[in-house]
Amino acid sequence: MPKEIAGIEIAGPGFINFKLSKEFFATVTNAITTNPEAWGTTTLLSGKKVMVEYTQPNPFKPFHIGHLMSNAIGESLSRIVEACGAKTVRANYQGDVGPHVAKAIWMMRKKGIAEVQTLPANLAAGWIGTCYSEASTLYEENPEIKAEIDAVNKQVYDRSNTEVNDLYDWGRKVSLEAFEGIYATLGTRFDHYFFESTMAPIGKEIVLANIGKVFDESNGAIVFQAQNYNPKLHTRVFINSQGLPTYETKEIGLTLTKFEKENPDISIVTTAIEQGEYMKVVQKAISLMYPEYESRMKHVTHGMMRFASGKMSSRKGNVITGESLITDAKEIVFEKMAERDFTAQEREEIATAVGVSAVKYSILRQATGGDILFDFEKSISFEGDSGPYLQYTAIRANAVLQKGITEGISPSSIVPDVWQETNLEKYLYRFEEVIAHAYAELQPHYITTYLTELASYFNTFYSSGKIVDSTDPASAYRLALTQAFYFTMKRGLYLLGIALPVKM
């Protein structure tokens, strides 16, 4: 994807063997350092609106690792399309109805909520999640309890029991509050929250209106026979034989609501790969009714997080959730910072930024779609190929810049007469090309790989000699390069959804 920076066409692959001119390096360095706000942007999606849906947790259930994966990928994609000039709209779709709710409420009622009602939202939500898990086990094992929970499920739907209503309202509110805390930790802010409870009637109306045209009756249910349009697809139920809308129908309601509300040029949905086939069927049905939406719907999938050697528990021995993963990562950062001189508040902020970066990096370092093999000690890495490595390198570059200021040396993009070109220079200019590539394939890991290599080149440059040296006239250019690197890394980390603390 050839592109021009200040009139100079940039090269494609194999850059490292290309002989680039000093004028080229000077132009690139100057472009980055004089206008860092514009660096790391493209005009590919200029004037477009892109809606990105991700995370999708369920109130009353724990925030799972899958939600963490979807969040890391979705947030990064949101920022990447934004960098390509689009207006990004972030959406979250949450399952606030269904059997899981009834299970949790049944157990909540059994235990009583008087004591937990005063707890902070995250602890109360944790307790609700435990209620759900315990009830799920009983639901499978005990037919009488199953019947009781099914009865509660009906009450949740028709709101016929005040006690159930109160438990539902409180539990939903507390769950959503707790999720909000997690989003804040992860650096996500959603523009829209959609709920299954509201999408069900919208979708049902559309399905009923298209019976005979798109949908058919079969064994008392309303189905869509997708294989008639594409032999690789299959039949799915949209309204079951009891007249209740299934998840497919809710998805139709959701998609149409999105287009009606925001009319995005592109609508991206990030989910686990299990939804892959199902989503193709739903999108086919939508495209028959609304052909104008067909090319605008995109689905990005991620795999599961699998655990090495059967170690399915967190550091504290509990079941691993998305939340516990972050907590565990933070604890390791606290241990690493033990000897450093920080205030308590700094410690908390740094631990969050570095811990989250370690987790996000482990998700965003590989192509989306495949499973991630997770071994806590190895995967949450703070050395080498890791999020903290990138943060550390950026902070170190900034420390050099600060020293330049105290020594009174101003950066200059003019390349000295005697100068041995570095890989850092040869690689910096490719940043925007990489962003374009990441957008084209909806793959954040291109940026991760690029930043990791860039950091490595900077560290080599850094260790090859002093950057700030008032006796050396080349110091000004070395500072400009350092500055160009710093801006690029800072911007790149932002695109991955990783925060950059001022120190660590």
Place this chain on the structure above:
RNA sequence: GCACCCGUAGCUCAAUGGAUAGAGUACUUGGCUUCGAACCAAGGGGUUGGGGGUUCGAAUCCCUCCGGGUGCACCA
């Protein structure tokens, strides 16, 4: 059984049909009185699951076999 995704160094992963398939990790060794060592430098480690084909050129595209994951009617 059918469909989709995947198989690359001991392990975890990269590689836009293009040059000697690269990183990290692990292992061995060297480097902090310096701008932050969460760092850097050096070393060994490969029949890209097997076999065929297309191409000037294949980890990448096609066929086949083997192995793994996921999905296939009233869950989400």
